[in-house]
Amino acid sequence: MNPFLHPEDDPPPSPPKPVEGLHEIGPPPFLIKTFEIVEDPSTDHIVSWNRGGTSFVVWDLHSFSEFLLPRHFKHSNFSSFVRQLNTYGFRKIEAERWEFANEGFLLGQRHLLKSIKRRASFALSSSSIQDPCVELRKEKQLLLMELVSLRQQQETNKSYIRAMEQRIEGAERKQRKMMSFLARAMQSPSFLHQLLKQRDMRVKELEDEAAERGRGSSVSELEALALEMQGYGKQKNVKEEEDPLNQF
Known part of the structure; x- marks a missing residue:
């Protein structure tokens, strides 16, 4: 306070400045957990970035649903996970595999997650009102795609098992032939x-x-x-x- 000025002549105190970033809202937990899952190198055989780091691929749908989803999201419903991705603007960019992309979801760019916004809910159109099974049809389509993927994996496993059985049978035939030869040589x-x-x-x-x-x-x-x-x-x-x- 200036002693030569009256109290009423003192300038008003300036309001406190807010701390920068104090009230900044971080990325949603769903995006953070998904980013951490994809970034984890120990699960690259289940889910990982693509070569360019611009999208991520779920390689093993069964392991992803049975182990990773319950660990991070407390459920094992892959269809629900895909719906959440759609809510945040992710796109499925490959028809033959589970590969998803978003401009703010990039390898090593965790700070871009805050740029991903949840889509606003749209008003129901007349067609969706007339057809209450739209969501069920989407769910059915996802399940059919999962079924096709599991069948392909099953056929691959069957082919591998058949090849191993043929190799074992060939080794057993050679062993029987050699044992028969040795037995005859010892007896005669x-x-x-x-x-x-x-x-x-x-x-x-x-x-x-x-x-x-x-x-x-x-x-x-x-x-x-x-x-x-x-x-x-x-x-x-x-x-x-x-x-x-x-x-x-």
Whole structure:
């Protein structure tokens, strides 16, 4: 207060200035939770950003509905989640997968969530009044799309299981063939002797052919095997004896 002025001459005090951002309203909880779900790298196999970070894709509809929705939204209704997205202006941009986009929902741009506004409710048109099943039809369409996705996933799993069964059957056939061969070799000394005799004959043939080609009269077993792999062990005019392994 100025001592040379009367109290009534003092200038009025200025009103307090509001703190910037004190009353600013943040993004709705639905958008925050959805953003956190998509941003979580540990669930990228269920839901993740697309390559450009301009939309997000629900890859595993079953896991998303059974695990992520109850954890964050206390329900497991995927159709309800999609309706909420529509309420905030999200668009489904791919017909064959659950991919949604919004201009304010971008990778690493959490601050843009506050720009996403909830759509104002529109007055009921005469057509919607005449047809009270519009919402039920939308619900049915969503369920049909979910059913198609689940059937495709089921067919993929069936194909994978069939391929694995064929591989297992092939391995079992080879194992039975080998066990039968070993059992016969152990029970019949003459059979084993026949195999050894055939091996010695082949080695002898390879040594003779190598000698004719000037490579010396002594051929090791390793060299004989190498020559046999190159085709030198086959006689053109002599018919080879039947391989005992093919008898099974």
